Amino acid sequence: MQKTLLVCLLTLILAGIALPACAPAPMLEPLTASPTRDSTLRPYPTSTHSATPLPTDYVTPTSSPTVTPTMTPVYYAVLENDDFYSVGWRFNVSPQQIMTANPSVNPRAMGVGTILLIPITPGPDPSATPLVELTPTATPFFTDLQAPDCYPDPQGGLWCFVLITNTTEKPVENLSGVISLQHGDETLHVSAIMPLNLLPDGKALPLIAYIQPPLPEEYTVNARVDFLLPVMPGDQRYLPATITEQTQELNADGRQATVRGWVSLPAGQPTARYVWVNATAFDAEGRIVAVRRWDSPGLLSGGNELPFTLYLYSLGGPIERVDLLVEAPALAEAPDKD
Structure with missing residues (x-):
């Protein structure tokens, strides 16, 4: 009897487990696509603050004016x-x-x-940032120059002269150069000019530069020619003026020279709009010790002459000789009026 009850109980347990497994799966409803909606994206809020308005009495600051040295x-x-x-x-x-x-x-x-x-005019503030320096194009002429002759002056500056001899076999004009003063890793470049515009073939004139104080205790100086213009063949701008009756007088110590003479313009030549006479003084070693230019007080017409007097003061040793060179450009003719 007990065996029969045990069999029945086991049968009921197994039936309870199997029935759910055999039950049909539930039917799922088909999915339907949601309709597409037109919408505008809204910016996502951020932590950026809106600008705070300035007060009504706010005054915009202005930059301070640059102080110009006097x-x-x-x-x-x-x-x-x-x-x-x-x-x-x-x-x-x-x-x-x-x-x-x-x-x-x-x-x-x-x-x-x-x-x-x-x-x-005062020089630039040494603490200021230097400007970019443009390096001039080198010319093929006058590349073998001697060291400049330089002399300090009572103000603490430096006068420098370098003699340029025209070996190009043709006249040149507007010749200029650069005098460079080097102290350690620093180099100062100063423009150098000639006292006359024209440098005839075979003649010599000095380039002149002045270096403002203060100067370093130790330095070296060199020079170069950076610009010139050739005078074209047949150019009639410069007249054939000549110096006559030249005399030179030296004082007792030879440090002062007085030069006198006349500038003549041949008859038939156009009128010269000015006359310049340049005097370059040299010591016994050939160093330039003084330069001076005489300017005519007026015009010089053909067939006439002008007297001149020049005083030269040596910056170095006694004066040994003085070389003169004259320049007399033609007066430009007024254009004809119709």
Whole structure:
């Protein structure tokens, strides 16, 4: 009897387990696609703050103006035989600048002791950032130059001269150069100019430069020619003026020279709009010790002549000789009026 009950109970348990497994799977409803909606994307909110308006009484700040350096007042007492040109050479300013700075001084009637205002412009602030320097294109002429002859002046600057001899077999004009002062890794370049525009074939003239103070205790100086223009064949701009009756006088120590003479223009030549006579003084070693230029007070017509007098003061040793060169360009003719 017990065996029969045990069999029945086991049968019921197995039936309970098997029936769910044999039951049919439930039917799933088919999925239907949701309709597409037209919508506009809305920006996602960020933490960026909106600008805060300025107060109504706010004043926009303005930049401070750049301070422009003014001229350094330098005064000079006129010496015997001084003129605006000699004083200009001494301080590296033009005679016109001296005349403008001293409107009450008559350049032809100023006496010894006259006080002149010298308009010297201060150099750049040494702490300022230097500008980019353009390197000029080298010319094929005058590449073998001697070292410049340089002399310090009482103001702490440096006068430098380098003699240029024209070996190109043709005249050149507007010749300029560069004098370079080197101190350690630093180099200062200064423009150098000639006292005349024209340098005839076979003639020599100095390039002149002035280096503003202060100067380093030790330095080296060199020079180069950076520009010139050839005078074309048949160019009639420069007239054949000549120097006649030239005389030269030296004082006792040889440091001052007085040069006199006449500039003549042959008859039949056009009128010269100006006459320049340049004097270059040399010592016994051939070093340039002084340069001076005489400017004519007016025109010079063909068949006439002008007297000139030049005073030279040596920056170095005694003067041994003085070389002269004259320039007289033709006066341009006025165009014909119809």
